[in-house]
Amino acid sequence: xxxxxxxxxxxxxxRLGLAPLAHTPPRLVRDALNDLYRYEIRRLRDVFRxxxxxxxxxxDRVIDLRKKYWPLSMQVDVWEEICQPLR
Numbered sequence: 001x002x003x004x005x006x007x008x009x010x011x012x013x014x015r016l017g018l019a020p021l022a023h024t025p026p027r028l029v030r031d032a033l034n035d036l037y038r039y040e041i042r043r044l045r046d047v048f049r050x051x052x053x054x055x056x057x058x059x060d061r062v063i064d065l066r067k068k069y070w071p072l073s074m075q076v077d078v079w080e081e082i083c084q085p086l087r
Contacts, residue, residue: 001025002086009082012071022086026079030072037069 002022005013013020013029016036020029044065048058074082 003083004086005083009071016069026083027076030074030076030079033069034072037065037072040065040069 003020003024003026004022005020005026010020013033016033018029018032018036020026041062044053044058044061047053048055053061071079
């Protein structure tokens, strides 16, 4: 099956280093994006715990990460719906 990713989603993914091809299932792309987000949020948490970031800055950085990874706000079924499989 091939998929058609909307340009807004593709642009966001490219900024994060992901470039799905037409045959890449949206579920796989979302899982990879989730893994990247989890890595970054854990790294940020570890810096905070080590005293490298003040609390107000930490909160701002978490919010920035959430904005950066906005495609994760959509559930997998929404990804599959907006990526419209081509037959």
